[in-house]
Amino acid sequence: MSFDFLSILAQWPLLLRGAAWTIGLTALATLFGATLAVAGAWARSQGPRPLGWLVGAYVELIRNTPFIVQLFFIFFGLPELGIRLSPGVASVCAMTINLGAYATEILRAGIEATPRGQIEAAQSLALSRTQIFLHVVLPPALKTVWPALVSQIVIVMLGSAVCSQISTEELSYATNLIQSRNFRAFEAYIVGTLGYLGLAILLRHLLNWAGPRFLFGR
């Protein structure tokens, strides 16, 4: 048996392009998904009742269905309603909606762990409800759940491999393409695996570094 990794690495522009797509999809989905989660967690814990129920239904719907079905519905299903999305946009949408649901539940747990006394202190300092949520409740909640949130973001990044199924040209799409050209499946998937491994470790470190600096203090 002889291995030929060079023939895989020779395709580096394709791999690099794939990795760039994976990073881009993940970055956008994290940005939108986290925003969605903050709004969702607010609605679930402090918003008006009906809105809370609506968000609850959304969370349950997404958490109890496969990601690939969500993705296919957006890409293949929505055109029936006249909503035609490119593979890239459909992928970002699916990942955002998916992350938003899981992160809503994660964040809600952190929000509900806020000691009552801190909210009372903020109330007695005449802060408004919105100010209390954004400045007193949210930052410590983010700090509490940050490890869980980072894990979820990494899971969504790895899950983006599924988006190759609607021909989004991310890392696993590139890997598939290479092995279908030179039939070096073993080497191709090892390189692809190492690519994801590297990206996941990098992403984890980046988020663990950025969270305390920009979101919730030391």
Place this chain on the structure above:
Amino acid sequence: MSATLQAAPAPTAGPVPRGDAGAHTQVGAPILRITALRKSYGAHEVLKGIDLDVARGEVVAIIGKSGSGKSTLLRCINGLEVFQQGSLIVDGRHLLHDNPKAMRELRQGVGMIFQSFNLFPHLTVGQNVMLAPHLVKRRGRAQNAERARALLARVGLSEKFDAMPDKLSGGQQQRVAIARALAMDPAIMLCDEITSALDPELVGEVLRVVESLADEGMTLLMVTHEMSFARKVADRVIFMHQGLVHEMGPPETIFGAPQTPELRQFLGLMEGSAA
């Protein structure tokens, strides 16, 4: 001692709901007027009709057994507890629970210090003090920082501006909480058993700060178990029992010549536990 003077409703007072101001009225405009306040949790009535006027600059200590309603009364004054009947006016503003804007305006005039400090753990000491003036009063950055430093110096913690709350002792945290409340320039300060969570050796440093506030003319309402402190600092002591103001008067009378058996029993208990 102003508490011994005759009632004289001042013409400068804010909206006065009734002609007769009641027996508790002090000289000068009352900064706080509580009328026939009743509060219950479900079927259990905690406050059974409280009437209380507090004059500007007065220092009032509220004592009583746990469950007598003293903390609940204090928490009614800035709307942390909702009461079902009666009225409450702070500095001319009626407390209106279902009007968020009116509540925020009223709360700007009412500082509160808690038993458990309740500092914001993700903010530095300085940021804790500056948060509310920045968000609520829109105080400029430089002015806000300058004020926060001055207030921290006043409570003896100027070197802790950049420290995180969890690096401070309980006494230091409570002094930061006092500085944080003062930063909003309240007209009245509520202290809810503020030394009860402190180690005995840290109680003094907090009480000294409170005493200095009293000396400077701040209106203070404090629920306390520190009887000697109440005796020394308070202009008036209120003994609460079973949801009512049971006995009230200057500290010499309350501690020196208690009138009711309930108060005598309570003071006996406190003496026993202090020994």
